[in-house]
Amino acid sequence: MSIPDTDIRQAALLAMQGGTLLAAGDVAGAEASFQLALAHHPDDVVALSNLAWMRGQTGALQDAEAYYRRALAQSPDDVHLLQNLAALLMQCRRLAEAERIKRRVLALAPELFSAWSNLGVLLACAQRETEAESCYRRAIALDHGYANARYNLAYLLLRQGRLTEGWQMLEARPQPSAFADYFRFPRWQGEALAGKSLLICPEAGMGDMLLFCRYVPLLRQLGAAKVSVLCHPPLKALLQTLPGIDRVLAIGEAVPAEGWDYWVAVLSLPGLCGTTLETIPVPVPYLQAQPSAADAWAARLSPASQHTPLRVGLAWKGNPAFENDGERSLPSLDVLAPLGAVAGIQFLSLQKGAGEDEMSAALSLAGGAAALGDMADTAALIASLDLVISVDTAVAHLAGALGKPCWVLLPDYRADWRWMAGRSDSPWYPSMRLFRQPSLGGWAPLIAHLAGELERWQRSGD
Structure with a gap:
């Protein structure tokens, strides 16, 4: 009709x-x-x-x-x-x-x-x-x-x-044009840095800043007289421990529109420094927990000895706003339940934000996240741990930057480029071990394998 x-x-x-x-x-x-x-x-x-x-x-x-x-x-x-x-x-x-x-x-x-x-x-x-x-x-x-x-x-x-x-x-990525509009000094394009001052600006999430803030000492070696960082507020106290850093500013603070010779987007640093696999700056650790905060956590936890359990921190979810978060994050803490069967392990939560309040009947957590404020607090707790197990989120980068043994759980589908392809290690973080989903996907077989590796690690004390 x-x-x-x-x-x-x-x-x-x-x-x-x-x-x-x-x-x-x-x-x-x-x-x-x-x-x-x-x-x-x-x-x-x-x-x-x-x-x-x-x-x-x-x-x-x-x-x-x-x-x-x-x-x-x-x-x-x-x-x-x-x-x-x-x-x-x-x-x-x-x-x-x-x-x-x-x-x-x-x-x-x-x-x-x-x-x-x-x-x-x-x-x-x-x-x-x-x-x-x-x-x-x-x-x-x-x-x-x-x-x-x-x-x-x-x-x-x-x-x-x-x-x-x-x-x-x-460099074809969407560029942080707001910095170019705001600052009254140019973007660094690789010019000689001798005697110059440089402001590193953030992109994307905190993980990238934790990964690439390692370039601060290298920039000083290249002759920069001063290097400052503009960062996410939870990173401010932590980044003040960076070797060679002069000033750390947080997004939301009053940031001067002038006072440096150049600004640079953090993701541009590796290319501008000519980084290859052989020349990745790896003086790890390049971040440190604040001694007083680390001492406070050490006092809160039972003293380590041959009779006390090994301490393992867990982070099982990332930022839900991330484009691939449905793949990289675990559906719930219960997915890690098989780890609870490993004797001699005390698990602590490093989870903030999404999933922070989750509990599991099969996996007991001895606190942790509720007492954490910024990433300096998280670093202090990690300093008291023997191992961190994390999905692909800022906690993994933090553990790597601190030189703490860290096992990272990666999805098979669209795993992030920062972990490279087919590797069980990371050239960026020598203390890291990568665990990848099988090609058919799903977390269950990976977590079962992880539980076996955790039991072997606990027995060996390594």
Whole structure:
């Protein structure tokens, strides 16, 4: 049965109105307009595609997929719709279906550089890195300045240990423009530092600052007269223990707009310093717990002796806002329950934020997190431990920077480039051991293996 032209025109007007409302942030109004459009014309592609996107944003992925497929039934060669559906299927880990759609996009638009980069991301997630690299390079060949492809290629190269080109490509990442707008002195681009002063500025999470603050002593060796750091507030007291640091400022404080010769984004430091696998600065530990705080924790815990248990700190969740947190974080503390069967171990919580209040009947925690304030407090507790077991979060970087033995639990799917590919150790942190999920994923087999390794470690006292 055909739809009257008046209904089709009314649906188009309502869909246009919905788009205007959505752009203005009126989600409820946009939803109502799109639904009214479909009441007039159930096959209106604009309304269907917008509702699909909106459902995807709220996590209603099945509804989003249904709307995308209805829209594509009317417009099967719409490259934008196809790419959105493929992205949704990737989010659902339906990689084979997503790959078929991405390759259809390229059959329709073989010169579309974004489509080549998007296919590269999928192949990298599937650990088909040679194919992924070819896709990224094809995208760059089509548009040499295409930042997304260069950024994606950086992650692949760095994960493989091909650091020189990786650092170059990493400069295509979204840049912290607020610093350039605020400071009245230039960004450091590798100029000679003799007699100069430098301010290191943060990017992303605290883990990156903990990883790359190790460059402060090297910058001093390169001739910098003064090196300061602007950091996340929980890091301020801790970073004051850095060798060679002159001043530590926290985000939110009154930061002078002048007073240094250069500023530099922290993720640019390895590339500007020409870091290779052989030249990673590794004077570990390069951070220290405050002696008074460490002594307080030592007094709070029972004195270590051959008759007292070994102390192991646990961190099982990262920041929920991180893009891959669903993969890197454990669903709950209960996942670590098999560790509770290992005799002679006292477990303490290092978990702050998400998961901090969790308890497990099978894994007893002897306190810890409730008494922790900033990362200097966490460092003081770690100083009193024998081992840290952590997912990929700032606690792992902190333990590594302190030179504390640390076992890091890594997901199989989209493990972070900082842990590189296929390694059980980290060139960044000599005291670290990496435990990776099996290729089929899932935490249960990894935790079972971890419990066996913990028992062997406890027996050996190593």
